[in-house]
Amino acid sequence: MKTAILGAGVSGLALARYLVEGGLAMDDVTLFEAAPFAGGLCESKTVDGFTYDTSGGHILFSKDAEAMQWMKDRAGGDAAFVKRDRNTKIRFDERWVHYPFENGLGDLPEEVNFDCLKGYVEAWHERKMNGTEAPGDFARWIRWRFGDGIADHFMDPYNEKIWKRPLEEITSGWVAGRVPDAPIEDVLRASIGIRTQGYTHQAIFYYPKKGGFQAITDGLAVDLADRIRLSTPVESVVKNGDGWRVNGEEFDSVINTIAMNLLPDIVEGIPDGVAEAMRGLAYNSITTILLALDREEHPNLSWVYFPQRKQGPANRITYMSNYSPGNAPTGKTSFLCEVTNRPDEKCEAGIVDEVVAGMEVAGLVRKDEILFSDTSWHRFAYIVYDHELESRRETSIAWCEDAGILPLGRFGHYDYFNSDQCVIAAREAAMTLLARAVRG
Numbered sequence: 001m002k003t004a005i006l007g008a009g010v011s012g013l014a015l016a017r018y019l020v021e022g023g024l025a026m027d028d029v030t031l032f033e034a035a036p037f038a039g040g041l042c043e044s045k046t047v048d049g050f051t052y053d054t055s056g057g058h059i060l061f062s063k064d065a066e067a068m069q070w071m072k073d074r075a076g077g078d079a080a081f082v083k084r085d086r087n088t089k090i091r092f093d094e095r096w097v098h099y100p101f102e103n104g105l106g107d108l109p110e111e112v113n114f115d116c117l118k119g120y121v122e123a124w125h126e127r128k129m130n131g132t133e134a135p136g137d138f139a140r141w142i143r144w145r146f147g148d149g150i151a152d153h154f155m156d157p158y159n160e161k162i163w164k165r166p167l168e169e170i171t172s173g174w175v176a177g178r179v180p181d182a183p184i185e186d187v188l189r190a191s192i193g194i195r196t197q198g199y200t201h202q203a204i205f206y207y208p209k210k211g212g213f214q215a216i217t218d219g220l221a222v223d224l225a226d227r228i229r230l231s232t233p234v235e236s237v238v239k240n241g242d243g244w245r246v247n248g249e250e251f252d253s254v255i256n257t258i259a260m261n262l263l264p265d266i267v268e269g270i271p272d273g274v275a276e277a278m279r280g281l282a283y284n285s286i287t288t289i290l291l292a293l294d295r296e297e298h299p300n301l302s303w304v305y306f307p308q309r310k311q312g313p314a315n316r317i318t319y320m321s322n323y324s325p326g327n328a329p330t331g332k333t334s335f336l337c338e339v340t341n342r343p344d345e346k347c348e349a350g351i352v353d354e355v356v357a358g359m360e361v362a363g364l365v366r367k368d369e370i371l372f373s374d375t376s377w378h379r380f381a382y383i384v385y386d387h388e389l390e391s392r393r394e395t396s397i398a399w400c401e402d403a404g405i406l407p408l409g410r411f412g413h414y415d416y417f418n419s420d421q422c423v424i425a426a427r428e429a430a431m432t433l434l435a436r437a438v439r440g
């Protein structure tokens with residue numbers, strides 16, 4: 001079964017590895033990759049001894065222990081990884097606030113703590129007494145769930161930085177299970193200064209000792225090297241009897257991991273309505289800025305959130321040099337700033353200055369310690385759950401499946417997946433494809 005995989009990010013690579021490990025002949029698998037390297041959003045870059053993850057700091061963690069071990073084993077095994085405790089904070093004025101925010105109210109200035117607690121209790125009371133239903137848009141949902149204080153001081157300004165659009169345009173459905181949900185007793189305790197733990201998911205994570213997160217996709221790619229066509233964008237996919245022609249070459253099956261938004265320009269015969277649905281799937285892009293520092297140590301933190309407007313456009317920084325000592329030369333450190341952009345828009349030239357100015361206001365860096373900065377950009381970074389996303393997604397996936405193109409991956413299937421979930425989906429897809437190959 002000659003199989004074409006479109007895109008060699010972690011989804012495409014994991015699928016190819018599972019197919020080959022499941023018995024498909026190596027020569028029957030071909031990956032097409034537009035970039036000159038494999039890895040996609042898992043890319044890492046090293047500049048003058050400083051390594052960073054170009055789409056934002058990545059950690060390895062999974063609820064599926066088997067999938068996580070599978071990833072580690074293909075990238076050098078346990079010995080090639082460092083194990084870290086997740087220690088995340090929110091920066092508010094000159095303070096470190098416990099994460100999640102509602103478990104950190106006691107760390108806030110007193111008046112802000114009061115506003116947040118008052119709003120939280122009022123919102124809780126309103127839900128209990130009047131049984132008000134969860135509103136359908138994110139802006140109203142935030143106030144319904146957390147109250148006005150947390151909305152004004154944290155949720156609204158933070159989410160505006162991430163989503164770059166009015167929060168009314170985003171649905172509340174996607175937050176279920178993503179935004180931590182603390183019991184009111186914990187919030188009351190936190191507010192008067194009794195420490196409550198809150199969110200325990202990803203309490204421990206793993207990170208490659210060397211090479212950044214891309215060491216994982218490099219490990220997946222190594223045995224497939226001859227089968228990955230780098231710098232080879234897929235330009236045409238045309239139905240050919242029971243199979244397909246990809247860039248003019250014949251295949252029995254096609255699996256797509258590239259963003260569905262791009263398919264109407266690549267796949268022949270997509271009806272207008274479906275093409276419109278695909279093109280309109282909402283997403284945001286990301287710009288990341290590494291600050292390489294002449295400084296020996298950082299606080300013992302993994303990453304930090306920045307909700308305040310005065311802290312500049314970055315919504316999060318990751319202490320890359322805390323992730324692994326291999327990420328910075330001895331005696332030096334670094335952190336990586338993340339800025340989201342409207343779809344397809346790159347940041348303006350002055351973005352580095354704006355980000356650095358914000359970090360100075362937040363008290364995280366002094367200009368004279370910055371050795372250099374390095375900037376990266378990824379077009380498809382965040383899925384945006386606007387009110388049309390679900391229907392566009394359903395239409396797009398249904399057409400692909402009917403046509404016989406298997407959609408897979410973060411933007412190939414439009415799922416808010418981390419890399420481990422991409423691997424789990426690839427494992428399932430491989431089982432389906434291998435069963436199909438057996439049936440001939």
Ligand SMILES: Cc1cc2nc3c(=O)[nH]c(=O)nc-3n(C[C@H](O)[C@H](O)[C@H](O)COP(=O)(O)OP(=O)(O)OC[C@H]3O[C@@H](n4cnc5c(N)ncnc54)[C@H](O)[C@@H]3O)c2cc1C
Pocket residue numbers: 006007008009010011012032033034035038039040041042055056057058059060061232233234235257258259262286338380381382408409410411412417418419420422
């Ligand atoms: C800010 C941020 C933080 C994240 N943090 C984490 C984390 O901590 N841990 C974690 O596990 N995951 C994290 N993720 C998610 C993770 O990066 C993705 O889930 C994963 O990398 C997606 O892999 P993919 O293969 O599905 O897609 P992609 O990586 O997007 O791969 C698609 C590939 O298709 C290629 N392509 C595009 N167009 C064409 C074309 N025409 N022809 C051929 N090839 C083409 C691209 O170059 C790319 O290589 C994070 C993501 C972001 C944005």
